[in-house]
Amino acid sequence: MITAFYTAATGAVQLQKGLDVTANNVANVSSTGYKASQSTFADLVYTNIDAPQGSNSDLKSGHGVKLDKTSTLLSQGGLEQTGRSLDYAVTADNGFFAVQKGNTVEFTKNGDFHLSTVDGKNYLSTSDGGLVLDSKGQPITAVNEQDNLDVGVYTFSNCDALERVGDTSFTATDGSGAAQAVTSPEIKKGWLEGSNVNMADEMVSVMELQRAFQMNSKIIQISDEISQNINSLR
Amino acid sequence: MVRGFYTLGSGILTQSRILSGVSNNLANVDTPGYKKKEVSTSTFGDILISRVDSKITPIGTLGAISTADKTNVIHSEGTLKTTDRTLDFAVQGEGFFGVQSQNGLVYTRDGSFSVDNEGYLTLNNVGRVVGQNGAIKVGTDNFTADSQGNITVNGNKVGTIAVYNFADYNNLKITQAGMYTAAGGATLMQNPSLLWKSLEGSNVDSAEEMTDALAAQRNLQSCSQAVKMYDQVLQKAVTDIGKL
Numbered sequence: 429m430i431t432a433f434y435t436a437a438t439g440a441v442q443l444q445k446g447l448d449v450t451a452n453n454v455a456n457v458s459s460t461g462y463k464a465s466q467s468t469f470a471d472l473v474y475t476n477i478d479a480p481q482g483s484n485s486d487l488k489s490g491h492g493v494k495l496d497k498t499s500t501l502l503s504q505g506g507l508e509q510t511g512r513s514l515d516y517a518v519t520a521d522n523g524f525f526a527v528q529k530g531n532t533v534e535f536t537k538n539g540d541f542h543l544s545t546v547d548g549k550n551y552l553s554t555s556d557g558g559l560v561l562d563s564k565g566q567p568i569t570a571v572n573e574q575d576n577l578d579v580g581v582y583t584f585s586n587c588d589a590l591e592r593v594g595d596t597s598f599t600a601t602d603g604s605g606a607a608q609a610v611t612s613p614e615i616k617k618g619w620l621e622g623s624n625v626n627m628a629d630e631m632v633s634v635m636e637l638q639r640a641f642q643m644n645s646k647i648i649q650i651s652d653e654i655s656q657n658i659n660s661l662r
Numbered sequence: 663m664v665r666g667f668y669t670l671g672s673g674i675l676t677q678s679r680i681l682s683g684v685s686n687n688l689a690n691v692d693t694p695g696y697k698k699k700e701v702s703t704s705t706f707g708d709i710l711i712s713r714v715d716s717k718i719t720p721i722g723t724l725g726a727i728s729t730a731d732k733t734n735v736i737h738s739e740g741t742l743k744t745t746d747r748t749l750d751f752a753v754q755g756e757g758f759f760g761v762q763s764q765n766g767l768v769y770t771r772d773g774s775f776s777v778d779n780e781g782y783l784t785l786n787n788v789g790r791v792v793g794q795n796g797a798i799k800v801g802t803d804n805f806t807a808d809s810q811g812n813i814t815v816n817g818n819k820v821g822t823i824a825v826y827n828f829a830d831y832n833n834l835k836i837t838q839a840g841m842y843t844a845a846g847g848a849t850l851m852q853n854p855s856l857l858w859k860s861l862e863g864s865n866v867d868s869a870e871e872m873t874d875a876l877a878a879q880r881n882l883q884s885c886s887q888a889v890k891m892y893d894q895v896l897q898k899a900v901t902d903i904g905k906l
Contacts, residue, residue, distance in 0.1 A: 435682060435686050439691075443692065471689075471693055471840035474840065496774075603777065640692055640868070643872060646872065647684070653879065654678065
């Protein structure tokens with residue numbers, strides 16, 4: 429019964445982590461350019477109950493579950509016309525704007541840009557001061573906000589491996605490969621891409637995970653009652 | 663006389679093993695491709711009991727010990743759900759994906775794949791997915807796939823996911839991380855039916871598991887209650903009979 433206790437404990441802990449992922453999706457239902465995360469679980473080790481470890485026995489006991497990975501769903505969010513001339517949206521699932529923040533370049537679908545003045549020049553920038561890059565990887569200067577700007581769109585050979593860094597931004601990893609500029613990308617000026625979170629899916633996931641959590645807690649309780657029972661044998 | 667203690671003790675142990683099986687099923691209620699595992703019980707071999715009078719007369723057999731016998735995998739199909747992620751696959755009907763792990767070829771129904779740093783289709787923490795001509799180098803997550811498992815990148819076919827089937831699912835053994843191994847008998851399916859951008863959920867029925875958990879708990883309590891009664895009987899034997 430001690431095994432059952434710890435197995436159910438991994439269930440309760442890991443399923444709650446899954447709920448954390450879902451909660452973050454729900455919280456970002458109206459974040460511009462947000463991409464939903466999907467949590468995937470995997471089972472933990474199996475050990476032989478009454479045979480030496482490693483031998484091929486038919487009687488095995490599993491030891492619970494782990495949150496194996498969270499992957500990003502890159503599907504297109506809803507496009508919303510804002511009419512604001514510094515709003516941009518990429519219409520391809522795999523296209524991102526590049527933003528220079530200090531020495532690092534981050535990639536985002538959030539095209540809510542502004543003009544910021546550095547050394548007397550107007551630069552296209554994000555709301556937290558990062559400089560938006562053009563297709564050649566250079567900051568974009570603008571005279572006024574009506575200008576037609578060459579906003580760069582970048583893609584990766586494997587967007588699934590991009591790493592989330594917050595602010596609806598991603599960074600490149602070894603798995604994703606280096607950013608490649610997209611030639612003649614489809615950009616919509618005066619539009620913003622909304623979050624791709626599907627509330628119905630998320631609510632189903634909340635209920636699913638909540639019930640799963642409750643059932644695992646119940647098993648913990650049952651295991652505890654059994655321990656109590658055994659303790660009161662004498 | 664004290665034989666009963668061990669019989670009841672084996673009952674407690676067996677029920678607790680059933681409960682740990684149930685607990686693992688419930689922990690994996692959201693694990694893609696997970697199959698319910700059921701601990702079956704049996705008697706530990708019967709013993710011959712005899713009446714001892716002028717000579718020893720056999721009366722019959724007695725199953726004295728109950729034991730957890732086998733962990734059976736229930737291979738029914740889990741629910742299929744669409745995820746919209748290009749790296750997710752589900753097998754419809756029969757069949758298993760093959761994955762080249764460190765300890766050889768393993769089989770699974772979990773199709774939540776990734777692309778590793780060298781560009782091969784992999785199953786996270788297990789190994790590369792087996793294609794009909796070795797590992798599949800996709801190099802991107804921007805591909806299309808059909809129900810036969812053919813993967814196409816920019817119009818070029820890069821590989822076909824191999825789907826295996828077995829004549830006898832009892833040949834499949836559970837390995838360390840929930841994958842299955844087979845001593846042999848794997849045949850490549852000619853016409854597999856894959857669902858792209860979908861995952862197969864676990865086939866665990868939570869209502870059934872909770873019922874099993876409660877049954878195991880009560881059975882265990884019955885055993886422990888009987889142990890107490892047994893103890894009282896023995897106490898009588900030890901203290902009261904000695905008074906005569």
